[in-house]
Amino acid sequence: MARLQLRNVEKTYGNGFKAVHGINLDIHDGEFMVFVGPSGCAKSTTLRMIAGLETITGGEIHIGEKIVNDLAPGKRGLAMVFQNYALYPHMKVKNNLGFGLRLKRKPKEEIAAATDDVSGILEIGELLERLPKELSGGQAQRVAVGRALIKSPEVFLFDEPLSNLDAKLRASMRVRITDLHMELREMGRPATVAYVTHDQVEAMTMGDRICVMKEGHIMQVADPVTLYEKPANAFVAGFIGMPEMNLVDGTLEAGEEAKLTIGNQTISGGPTLAARLTRQSGPVKIGIRPQHLNFVPIGTENAFNGKVTVIEFMGHEINLHIDIEGHSFICVIPSEEYDRSIKRGDAVAVTPLVERLHVFDLESGLNVSLGGEDA
Ligand code: ADP
Ligand code: MG
Numbered sequence: 001m002a003r004l005q006l007r008n009v010e011k012t013y014g015n016g017f018k019a020v021h022g023i024n025l026d027i028h029d030g031e032f033m034v035f036v037g038p039s040g041c042a043k044s045t046t047l048r049m050i051a052g053l054e055t056i057t058g059g060e061i062h063i064g065e066k067i068v069n070d071l072a073p074g075k076r077g078l079a080m081v082f083q084n085y086a087l088y089p090h091m092k093v094k095n096n097l098g099f100g101l102r103l104k105r106k107p108k109e110e111i112a113a114a115t116d117d118v119s120g121i122l123e124i125g126e127l128l129e130r131l132p133k134e135l136s137g138g139q140a141q142r143v144a145v146g147r148a149l150i151k152s153p154e155v156f157l158f159d160e161p162l163s164n165l166d167a168k169l170r171a172s173m174r175v176r177i178t179d180l181h182m183e184l185r186e187m188g189r190p191a192t193v194a195y196v197t198h199d200q201v202e203a204m205t206m207g208d209r210i211c212v213m214k215e216g217h218i219m220q221v222a223d224p225v226t227l228y229e230k231p232a233n234a235f236v237a238g239f240i241g242m243p244e245m246n247l248v249d250g251t252l253e254a255g256e257e258a259k260l261t262i263g264n265q266t267i268s269g270g271p272t273l274a275a276r277l278t279r280q281s282g283p284v285k286i287g288i289r290p291q292h293l294n295f296v297p298i299g300t301e302n303a304f305n306g307k308v309t310v311i312e313f314m315g316h317e318i319n320l321h322i323d324i325e326g327h328s329f330i331c332v333i334p335s336e337e338y339d340r341s342i343k344r345g346d347a348v349a350v351t352p353l354v355e356r357l358h359v360f361d362l363e364s365g366l367n368v369s370l371g372g373e374d375a
Pocket of ligand 1: 013014015017019037038039040041042043044045046
């Protein structure tokens, strides 16, 4: 068991490019931490520095009680699963599984027992005599996890382990890995996990906590519910949630009425919003999730008026695209609540759910509607 700490960790590559800008993070003992962010934000770089596959050019990494900056990868007590699985192609599954232990010169009986144990947990017993090329993507993925698990590492590192699988398999492997983490916990062998993905669904469903990254900076670290309900900034707000949060430029008039203006239309957030605001009047970004816009009859007070541009039928819900003052909004409505007479080009009115809307500072991007408690 081990906790993992990053202290002002920096990475400048040999060509002078600074990929990681002094990040700080504590991953608790037994915690499942997901690193998520767009391609190029330095998720892999961070993970590879933890693994020891990449040098650290500033700061410290602690695993358990040790500073591991200069410790060889094999001595860090961790195991890594890569996107391409990196199985040895000429070795049978059982030899791929046992390879790490053979390197450590463990006795044959011990390796056999560990192989049994792991193949039982991952249900890959019937694959032991096969070569990697005789495995499906999902099976190869399980073997790759098995090869990590067999080392009984204190820390598991995963770098986009599901990216090469089709959508259906990805969904089932996602559940499997989360389940495995729980099982190990219940078996009294809890593992600390650092899991990299660019997929927000994986991040939201798998992580005890999620570390959202952008361009080598940490934007927010929080549990999934907090991330969704209280995004610290406009970047996290736009990154987490589907469809994306509507984020439009507008103006805030602070005070009791807490007025928000988009183009020529103004609504009042009233005391509900006023109580949460932590800044003065001025230009802001207004954030409203597509699920938090309600259709109201035209002429209703405190509504934004717009025109329907696109209607997407998704099955259980409808994505309605609405143009409001030249800004494109998406509005999600459950199919059974949808008025089927609405057509493209129709004038409509929507009111945001005031208790769930967000206001962001235009320059810093910081959420200024968290009531001070989380700001
Ligand atoms: P992610 O895994 O989030 O997609 P990476 O950690 O792979 O991002 O890369 C982060 C940034 O560092 C990118 O801009 C990438 O181009 C750059 N980078 C990665 N490896 C190297 C390298 N060996 N030399 C220089 N720059 C690199
Ligand atoms: Mg990567």
